[in-house]
Amino acid sequence: MASETLAPNVTALAGASWPGAPVQDVDARGKPGDDRARTEAPAQDFSLFLRRDPAGQAEMAFAVEGIDCAACIDEIEDGCEALPGIVRARLNYTTHRLTIGWDARAEPAPARVLEALAKAGYRAWPFEADRLEEIDNATSRHLLRCLGVAGFAAMNIMLLSVSVWSGNVTDITPETRDFFHWLSALIALPAAAYAGQPFFQSALRALKARSLNMDVPITLGVLLALSVSVYETLHHAEHAYFDSAVMLLFFLLAGRYLDHAMRRRTRAEAGNLAALKAVSANRIEADGRLVTVPAAAVKPGDEVMLRAGERAPVDGRVLSGTASVDESLVTGETLPRHVGVGGTVHAGSLIHDGVLRLRTTAAGEDTFLDEIERLLDKASTARGRYIRLADRAARLYAPMVHTTALLALIGWLIAGASLHQAVLIAVAVLIITCPCALALAVPAVQVVAAGTLMRAGVLINSGDTFERLAEIDTVAFDKTGTLTLPDPSLSDTSHVPAPLLAAAARLALASTHPLARAIAVAHPDALPLAEVREVPGAGVEAEIDGVTARLGSPAFCGCEALAAARADAAPDASLVAVRLGEACAVLEIRQALRSDARAVMDELRDAGLAIVLLSGDRRAAVAPVAARLGVTDWWAQMRPGDKIAVLESLDAKGHGVLMVGDGINDAPSLASAHVSLSPISAADVTRAQADAVFLGEKLAPVAIALKVARRARHLMRQNLMIAVVYNLIAVPLAVAGAVTPLVAALAMSGSSIIVTLNALRARQGGRALEKAKEAA
């Protein structure tokens, strides 16, 4: 139930997504409700999303879809502010979120806001900013404040330093120079104490954990540079390194902020998508009323009503009713399963027909099978061992830098220099090797590459995804929902007479059955029928131009023989029969392959990658898909544990595996693969495990992500090389004692700028991709 959040068709909206109105649309067409709950629209309970500030003003956030121009801002804000009781409506155009504030005296009415937005043509979902995002925003603001302070200090100290440098070669008086040095100290010391916090804290944490990270040499370098400069100033010396220390902080903070900005942006996007996908539940209150609440508000023990076309929001045991349940998102199996009283339904299952009353057994975070949970735990601990490229560089770098500085100190002492001179040279070595370029090398590339991928419809969860994506040589795909589209669709209808097809499309409009919806989606211009009778568990029936028309199971339409013949020819399809008077036909509905699946497979193979197919579905359903895609290594009827076993055996042979999957049964294998991708339509648990999520109906983002990642890693390595070359030139100069503050300033800013410019090249790959996309 997720691809519909991207495809703007109304039929697909039915069921579990907010604001679940279409169920009532169907009722309006006169279908007899087969239970009390169906005839009345359930009340909606938004209290989970409402926030009250101390003044009593209620506030609520919405994720809004469909914003594409500047006029949308006014339209939405004015439209909302015109509603009674609303004092404030503010749309964030960057994150597509709307914040509504209600007057303290007025009763908040979120449903009216949704209604007003829907009337204006926007779809909106209540949105709950998660805590992680808030912490992220606070960190980001803090980094920006530090960056501002460091920038101010660096500029002003440089102003004084340039005067000193030019004065040193002309006629500056020692008094003026001291005055300038003291002023520099006055600016640099508080600025460094404030702006250096992120590094000092991180270095302290690392030291406490008895490890070294990049922040340890940074902190040491900055502190030493500052204290030596103060000492030199006290002794009326010619040189002080205040400018170096502060400039260093400025460049490092820039890198840190970029790194953060990338993650924050993708997280905001992912948060919106999660809100769009958020599932609601029809909870049965103690007094028998039906209330629509967010799935997160359902507690174990609550009773929940499930109707045809809805996805189960929680795990539960059936109290009453029978239904056929499609568990393709849970297990990968495409054939529906029949459940009755006492049976269990897992969150994520799609109800094909019938009505169920469930007693919730597990809700929220725990709604997955025990087996999956156990496998997930195991897999995630194994994953934790990966060490980022930048950290690997830091582990090599820090000890080397410190040894070099120490050797320089000892060397100069042996050579007969005074302790003062030797210490100055050692500090110069530390300053010049401070990993400015190194700290910018990786995040700058990550930001640019993540931006490129975002435009291509891929959202990255963490920075090291690029590195891991670039290391793989095998791609493992899940079938259901990954290679195929998440929702079933009508396949080839060339053998079906046109009048029958038209009748089927009109009848299908009246049903919430997922197979009927597939027929309706394929014929968007069909007209709804005035009076449609639903036969529970069989199909729908109506009069078209005086002729009785039926859509439903082959038995209901009286064409079992025809259906049996088709079933042999197409073992992987679900069959729906249609009858118009005496004529009869069978429609095949199957999970269609994503349109570019074959092309992407060929592209991946051309890039030298091995392709594996791991499916939880039956052999008969997997074999034709594998054949059409030209995949020779495929496994069917895989349990989650089996999938992991295959991945592990590949890993043991030294292959890096990218796992692409969407089902709940794929979550453990996604967590245990070297790197993983999932479509946005995937189950929540699964998306949370994936390193990146891709949008849309096409598979192309997988190939694009690999291409961009390889380019990104290439650039990261190039940047690290640039940093190394810079050090190879600068360190001997520093050891030789030739590094004055002027040389340090030039070298530091020069190398940082080169590395940043080089990172911008990661965009070029993206532009070429976009051009290719436009041409296609």
Added chain:
Amino acid sequence: MSVLLYLVPAALSLGLLGLVAFLWTLRAGQYDDIEGAAVRVLSDDDLRAPPEGRPVERDRPA
């Protein structure tokens, strides 16, 4: 060189003014919606008749 006694504090306080302005913009949330700020210039809500508090009719792209 006594002119420095005026010039340097003047230069520093100007810089400080810039820093304070930056921190104020940050606190006021002006970097929360950068793309929005770019397009809000185009909106003509300042032409709206204030007493009604309702939007004026205007052509808008579909």
